[in-house]
Amino acid sequence: LRKREIGVWRYLEYMPVKDPKKIVTLHEGGTPLYKCDNLAKELGLKELYVKNEGANPTGSFKDRGMTVGVTRANELGVKVVGCASTGNTSASLAAYSARSGKKCIVLLPEGKVALGKLAQAMFYGAKVIQIKGNFDDALEMVRELAEKKLLYLLNSVNPFRLEGQKTIGFEICDQLNWEVPDRVILPVGNAGNISAIWKGFKEFRETGIIDELPKMTGIQAEGAKPIVDAVKKGAKEIIPEEHPETIATAIRIGNPVNAPKALDAIYSSGGTAESVTDEEIIHAQKLLARTEGIFVEPASASSIAGLIKLLDMGVIDRDERIVCITTGHGLKDPDAAIRASEKPIEIECDIKVLEKLLMEL
Ligand code: F0G
Structure with a gap:
């Protein structure tokens, strides 16, 4: 594997592709795994990473x-x-x-x-x-x-989609020098990604690349949380939410088709699921941008918001080695970002005014 550039097709042997000449690629994957020491310090955590899927060719996983x-x-x-x-x-x-x-x-x-x-x-x-x-x-x-x-x-629902997305799990191991984090936290909408990543980790363990598996931890928005509700009850099936609502439009989903696979990933990894409010999402989105320089869309920030909530609840141990997956780029949703920001300062085109202003900032 080492000789190939990092990205989805580095793991060709794990892909259900018969004819490599038919591959359609924009050089996806190979996204950065950032060690986030500033945010870790802020949250009192030992080791925190962000896998930034916004760095993909169209800005999402x-x-x-x-x-x-x-x-x-x-x-x-x-x-x-x-x-x-x-x-x-x-x-x-x-x-x-x-x-x-x-x-x-x-x-x-x-x-x-x-x-x-x-x-x-x-x-x-x-x-x-x-x-x-x-x-x-x-x-x-x-x-x-x-x-x-x-x-x-x-x-x-197309299984080939999940085959590609399982490489997020592969890459995390690859980038941690073939070690496995204690926990992976990510947003859940239609529940494909959490299922895919779990599959990736399991395949790496089955083929002897890694020994351990991470706790899969799914985060949903307060107004669209059928998986969280099921997990809180220990149920094997979800009750669909008829009217899903959240600022995180990417995960505004009431009836996730991959719910059975996602529940299996959560239960069999010893993970969990939690929901976060829109306010918590926006807070986390700003915090990540301002402590680490990583700008993600609201749905993606729910992984950070979920981490904060689960730390407060005492569910996550501060010694855990954690990877949060940020699934989409902040520029995907400029309206949400502008709404959550202060207005720019407006001044006349006058250097004296500008100098005076700088003293006040
Ligand atoms: N984060 C982002 C940015 C997404 O766009 C999605 C899903 C998710 C998380 C959730 O992933 O569905 O695999 O659980 N977006 C889909 C879409 C539904 O149509 O773009 P999931």
Whole structure:
């Protein structure tokens, strides 16, 4: 593995790809694992890392899934691909279908997709359809199109997506010199990513690369937390949330399709799930930017918000070696960032005024 550049295709032997010539890639993966000493100090933690998936080609972890999923579509000779999305999946699929010359249909919940993501999907040339409903409604509709063979579905119900995303687990081990963190914390929406990463760690253990497994810890927003509710009850099934709501639009999902796999990951790793409020998410988003220089979208910041809450609750031990996954870039949702910030100072074009102002800042 050492000779290959870090990224999804470094782990080709772990990928269900028959013909490497069919690979569609934008050089996804190989994202930085930042050691966050400032934030660790602030939170009284021994060792904290942030795996920043915003550094992917379209700014989210979805690219890891799409490189494998669209490669599979290529192998199958598919001409039309599609997905439902809260934004990032559509941005990513639009890019990979552009690169492989496929027609791309995306279904979005009207008015609930962050600006950057919408701009990406449109600009890469996808046919963008906004529905008067939420993500769960959109997914149901696009699954029906897939069943009728009108398009090849690239939501995380497609197992090839998860095969790509499992490389987040591989890379964490790789970047920690083949050691395993005690805990991995990440946001959960449709619950594909937590399932995929767990699969990655398990495959590395089964093939003798690592000995231990991390505790998988999923974070949801207060207004969209069916997995958290199930975990608190020790239940094996979720009760869907009919009207999911949160500032973290990426994870505004009430009926996660991968819930059974996610619950298995949480229970069998000895992990947990917790919910955070929109206020806690914004606080964490600012804290990460201001202590470490890492700007992530609100959904991503929920992993940090969840860490803070679980520390306060005494669920997480301060000696644990923790990796938080930040799933999408801050520029995906400029509106949320501006709303959460103070207005810029405005002055006349006068150096004296500026100098006086500087003394006050
Ligand atoms: N973080 C971000 C930034 C996301 O975009 C998503 C999901 C998640 C976390 C949750 O991941 O669904 O695998 O549990 N976004 C999907 C989309 C739903 O359409 O872009 P998950």
